[in-house]
Amino acid sequence: MKLDVYVNYPGSCEQAFGFYAEHLGGTITLLSRHGDAPGPSNVPPDWARAVLHARLELGGSVLMGADIPNAQPMRSAYLTLTVASEAEAERIYTALADGGRVLMPLQETFFATRFGQVQDQFGINWMVICERVRP
Numbered sequence: 001m002k003l004d005v006y007v008n009y010p011g012s013c014e015q016a017f018g019f020y021a022e023h024l025g026g027t028i029t030l031l032s033r034h035g036d037a038p039g040p041s042n043v044p045p046d047w048a049r050a051v052l053h054a055r056l057e058l059g060g061s062v063l064m065g066a067d068i069p070n071a072q073p074m075r076s077a078y079l080t081l082t083v084a085s086e087a088e089a090e091r092i093y094t095a096l097a098d099g100g101r102v103l104m105p106l107q108e109t110f111f112a113t114r115f116g117q118v119q120d121q122f123g124i125n126w127m128v129i130c131e132r133v134r135p
Contacts, residue, residue, distance in 0.1 A: 103125065
């Protein structure tokens with residue numbers, strides 16, 4: 001069994017996935033549009049170029065998403081990135097915070113050398129963690 005994450009965006013899925021591919025090192029392996037779907041669509045005609053389904057491979061995981069009219073930003077859920085170094089945690093956290101909102105500053109905690117929470121410019125909540133190595 002494998003657990004993947006699916007996120008709905010209110011029209012910014014392609015932009016978000018491009019941002020994640022650039023700043024997190026993921027690869028977009030699929031991107032289809034509402035206008036390419038056969039049969040009638042439940043989305044407005046001006047959404048023909050909006051994303052129907054996208055897939056981003058990232059560090060052995062998959063993030064999927066779509067543009068859905070009136071999609072609400074995430075609440076009480078976080079995508080969590082566990083990284084190998086403090087420098088990588090700081091780089092990723094800074095990229096995600098740019099144009100977004102800091103929920104918890106990146107800092108040292110009892111369980112991590114770096115841990116922070118941020119909502120990115122697309123309304124997605126992230127936790128970034130560089131775990132403390134236990135002897």
